Amino acid sequence: MSTFMFYYSTYLFGYRLLIFFRGRNMIQTQMNHKELITPNTTAQIYNIIRSNGEINRMDITRLSGVSKSTISLQINKLIKLGLIEEKTPPDSSQRKLKLQIRGDLGFVAGVFLGITKLSIIIFNLDLRIECEKVHYFDSISDPEECNRQIIQQLKDLCRDNGIERLWGIGIGFPFPVNFRDGKPDSPPNVPLWHDYPLRRIYEKEFGCPVLIDNDVNVMALGEGHKGCTTEESDFLFVKVGTGIGAGLIVDGKIYRGAKGCAGDIGHIEVDGSNVRCHCGNKGCLEAVAGGKALAARATEIAAKNESPYLKELLTRNQQLSAMDINNGAIAGDLSCIQLIKEAGTVIGSVLAKLVSFFNPSSIVIGGGLSAFGNLFVGAMREAVIRRSLHLATFELNVCISELKDKSGPTGAGTLIIDHIFSSQEFTSTIKRNLRAG
Ligand SMILES: [Zn+2]
Numbered sequence: 001m002s003t004f005m006f007y008y009s010t011y012l013f014g015y016r017l018l019i020f021f022r023g024r025n026m027i028q029t030q031m032n033h034k035e036l037i038t039p040n041t042t043a044q045i046y047n048i049i050r051s052n053g054e055i056n057r058m059d060i061t062r063l064s065g066v067s068k069s070t071i072s073l074q075i076n077k078l079i080k081l082g083l084i085e086e087k088t089p090p091d092s093s094q095r096k097l098k099l100q101i102r103g104d105l106g107f108v109a110g111v112f113l114g115i116t117k118l119s120i121i122i123f124n125l126d127l128r129i130e131c132e133k134v135h136y137f138d139s140i141s142d143p144e145e146c147n148r149q150i151i152q153q154l155k156d157l158c159r160d161n162g163i164e165r166l167w168g169i170g171i172g173f174p175f176p177v178n179f180r181d182g183k184p185d186s187p188p189n190v191p192l193w194h195d196y197p198l199r200r201i202y203e204k205e206f207g208c209p210v211l212i213d214n215d216v217n218v219m220a221l222g223e224g225h226k227g228c229t230t231e232e233s234d235f236l237f238v239k240v241g242t243g244i245g246a247g248l249i250v251d252g253k254i255y256r257g258a259k260g261c262a263g264d265i266g267h268i269e270v271d272g273s274n275v276r277c278h279c280g281n282k283g284c285l286e287a288v289a290g291g292k293a294l295a296a297r298a299t300e301i302a303a304k305n306e307s308p309y310l311k312e313l314l315t316r317n318q319q320l321s322a323m324d325i326n327n328g329a330i331a332g333d334l335s336c337i338q339l340i341k342e343a344g345t346v347i348g349s350v351l352a353k354l355v356s357f358f359n360p361s362s363i364v365i366g367g368g369l370s371a372f373g374n375l376f377v378g379a380m381r382e383a384v385i386r387r388s389l390h391l392a393t394f395e396l397n398v399c400i401s402e403l404k405d406k407s408g409p410t411g412a413g414t415l416i417i418d419h420i421f422s423s424q425e426f427t428s429t430i431k432r433n434l435r436a437g
Contacts, residue, residue: 041066043426045074046101049084050126050421054098075099081434103128106433107163108420109154110413111171112218115140115242118150120157121409122166127225127417131161132409140174143196151205167433168209169202170416172218172408179260182212188278208432209425211415215239215408216263217254219366219401220247222411227402229362236360237401238265239367240347244286248358254415266290268350285350289343291322291369297339298325307335326372337375344376348383355388355396366401373400 041064048063049055061071078084082105087098103126112119116139121132135153140146158166175187182199184190202210220237229235229249237247246263248255255262266286267279277287287293298320302310309328314320328336351363363384365377381398388396401407420429 040423040426041070042074042077043421043423045071046078046083046426047421049078049099050101054087054100056096056098058096060099081430083430083434101126106167107158107165108167108413108416109158109169110218110222110409110411110416111150111154111169112215112408112412113140113146113150113171113173114215114408115174118153119405119409120154121406121413122157122161122163123413123417125167125417127410127413130163131157133157141190141192143190143193147196147198147201151202154206166206166208167429168211168416168420169206170211170213170218170412170414170419171198171202172213172215172412173198174215176261176264177212177214179211179213179256182210185260209416209420209429211419213254213412213415214245216245216247217256218247218411218415219407220249220364220411221254221414222403222407222409223364223366223401224249224252224411225414226410227364227407228397228399229364232361234358234360235362235364236351236354236358237364237366237407238347238351240290240365240369241367242286242291244290244347244367246354265350265354268353270346270350273346285347289346294322294325294339294343294369295320298322298328298336301335301339307333309333310335322369323371329372329375340372340375341379343369344372344379345383348380349387351380352384352387355384355392359392360396362397362399364399364401366404366407370400370404 044064045060045066048060052059057071057075060075061068064071075084079086082102084099084101087100103124106125107122107130108125110121110123116137118135118137119132122130124130133153135149137146137149154169158164173184175190175193176185177183178185183195183197184193187193198212199210216237216239219239223229223237224232224235233249233252235249237249239245239247244266246265248263267277267281267284269281269283270285270288273283273288275287275293276282277284298310299314301307302314302320305311307328309331310320310324310333313324325336325339329340355363365380369376377398377400384396384398385393403410419425
């Protein structure tokens with residue numbers, strides 16, 4: 001064989017090998033493409049329509065990355081099930097039909113318990129408010145009695161509005177919750193709630209899926225759904241009330257951490273503080289800047305006669321609350337203004353550390369003390385900017401919750417509706433609620 005023939009046959013052999021492996025890769029790619037078309041595709045397309053409000057087929061194809069023919073099949077399936085409908089555009093110049101989910105097909109409940117206040121909102125599947133109510137408790141220390149009342153209030157609200165059944169219930173409770181088990185975990189001020197089988201009780205009572213989470217996580221989710229951060233997927237929600245806690249939204253979802261207690265910032269040590277906290281440590285953030293701590297500081301100031309406003313209130317009412325400080329600041333009392341600014345600065349110094357670590361696009365301040373308003377949030381913003389990297393803060397938005405009291409029940413509703421329409425739950429949700437499924 002000549003040298004030329006040797007090289008030529010080696011070249012041909014190599015080229016054939018290349019064709020062979022390319023062919024295998026193509027078959028593999030086709031197989032992967034086939035694997036994509038599973039029942040999950042139906043859930044994926046339903047959720048694209050659900051999160052976009054109204055959308056045409058071309059945009060669904062673009063957002064899903066699935067072929068046009070698959071989209072067509074899945075849309076027909078969803079229309080047949082009654083889950084979505086085609087909407088004729090009012091303007092004849094818009095030729096394309098739009099798809100939307102049928103919100104009126106079912107209902108979920110968002111339940112939110114505070115220390116004394118219960119808020120319930122019933123949403124349709126489009127997360128529009130159907131009806132709502134508020135109920136007050138003298139005390140929530142007895143879980144049996146408290147949950148008996150919550151169940152009764154929820155049943156009454158459904159009955160009064162002609163709602164026969166719920167597709168799911170999301171509940172936010174004001175203490176640490178083991179999300180996976182649906183049980184409270186060592187709540188500091190209400191010990192009888194520890195390990196109380198909350199999720200099981202509600203699932204048995206209402207016969208639908210139930211998710212239980214802590215108050216801050218559901219508030220964060222609510223704010224992300226309808227509040228000032230609807231376009232953002234990485235932000236921090238900070239609840240400032242008697243306690244202080246944070247909810248982390250990462251890539252549009254709650255980040256709970258390894259054991260579910262991510263965001264428990266109330267016990268981060270504040271530099272240079274010696275104040276004793278109920279947890280046994282000294283200098284915890286909520287022991288310095290939480291509602292109770294501020295009321296105690298106001299009482300000290302009144303007793304020292306440093307604020308005529310607070311002194312007069314203390315003499316009249318025998319005690320002071322954080323809201324008295326707010327009213328004092330509005331009335332122009334300098335001590336009250338100073339107290340609010342100091343609390344904002346202390347919280348801001350802790351938030352600065354979180355900003356450097358997490359780089360959120362926004363920090364949303366909620367909870368009772370958000371009523372302190374711009375004076376409070378302005379001091380936080382200043383401390384964050386002073387103590388974080390420029391790159392992390394130059395577009396950082398620090399704002400007050402837009403939803404206020406509604407962030408909790410809205411987030412609880414969002415939590416359960418995202419769950420029942422997730423890829424894992426979609427088929428059983430349809431089977432459970434629609435005969436056609
Ligand atoms: Zn502590």
